[in-house]
Amino acid sequence: QITLKESGPTLVKPTQTLTLTCTFSGFSLSTSGVGVGWIRQPPGKALEWLALIYWNDDKRYSPSLKSRLTITKDTSKNQVVLTMTNMDPVDTATYYCAHRSYSSGSTWFDPWGQGTLVTVSS
Amino acid sequence: QSVLTQPPSASGTPGQRVTISCSGSSSNIGSNTVNWYQQLPGTAPKLLIYSNNQRPSGVPDRFSGSKSGTSASLAISGLQSEDEADYYCAAWDDSLNGLYVFGTGTKVTVL
Numbered sequence A: 001q002i003t004l005k006e007s008g009p010t011l012v013k014p015t016q017t018l019t020l021t022c023t024f025s026g027f028s029l030s031t032s033g034v035g036v037g038w039i040r041q042p043p044g045k046a047l048e049w050l051a052l053i054y055w056n057d058d059k060r061y062s063p064s065l066k067s068r069l070t071i072t073k074d075t076s077k078n079q080v081v082l083t084m085t086n087m088d089p090v091d092t093a094t095y096y097c098a099h100r101s102y103s104s105g106s107t108w109f110d111p112w113g114q115g116t117l118v119t120v121s122s
Numbered sequence B: 001q002s003v004l005t006q007p008p009s010a011s012g013t014p015g016q017r018v019t020i021s022c023s024g025s026s027s028n029i030g031s032n033t034v035n036w037y038q039q040l041p042g043t044a045p046k047l048l049i050y051s052n053n054q055r056p057s058g059v060p061d062r063f064s065g066s067k068s069g070t071s072a073s074l075a076i077s078g079l080q081s082e083d084e085a086d087y088y089c090a091a092w093d094d095s096l097n098g099l100y101v102f103g104t105g106t107k108v109t110v111l
Helices: none
Strands: A001-007 A018-025 A035-041 A048-054 A059-061 A069-074 A079-084 A094-102 A106-112 A118-119 B009-012 B017-021 B035-040 B046-049 B065-067 B069-074 B086-092 B099-102 B106-110
Touching: A001 A094, A001 A106, A018 A035, A018 A118, A035 A079, A035 A106, A048 A069, A048 A094, A048 B099, A059 A069, A059 B099, A059 B106, A079 A094, A079 B009, A106 B035, A106 B046, A106 B086, B009 B017, B017 B086, B017 B106, B035 B065, B046 B065, B069 B086
Parallel strands: B009 B106
Antiparallel strands: A001 A018, A018 A079, A035 A048, A035 A094, A048 A059, A069 A079, A094 A106, A094 A118, B017 B069, B035 B046, B035 B086, B065 B069, B086 B099, B086 B106
């Protein structure tokens, strides 16, 4: 059974850097094809994909946020870390991590963590 | 920020069939498979359909997906009260260095 759980601060100040950790179980990020992604959802708004890291350390970022995002993995700890610099109130959202599933070149996210609400306010 | 376009809302009475559309472009839906996620109120999204029309284990066969060209659709037949939720389409997009894109979301209401 695959599970993921996000952790990090619930409140950050504008201009600060956000660091979120995704701790997972039930799979290994050293297994070929495996990946972990981050997705966020502002209150009352749609889902927005942020980043994806693959088993081979290849990384993909949302073009609109690429300059502010860094995704890393610690295979030994079964963790993926997302950092986002220069936080702004518009970054207030629930942040989810999710397991990347795939087949024949297709990618989807399943399952997802429960999410963590991050509020940006002074 | 959403690249895929969905109607903001859809509704039906119990037992009816509801269809949600998802419009994209050649770099996403036109080139890659479509996934659908269901988000019940106050919960994390859950995978509903993957690879255009495949249902994960445990998803009722009332839910079905299809794709044609640069558009996709999700159908819910025999609508039930527990289907009231937000639904998002998603796909990989081959533009730039590759990214995953979500739809604008559709709120399904059971009347």
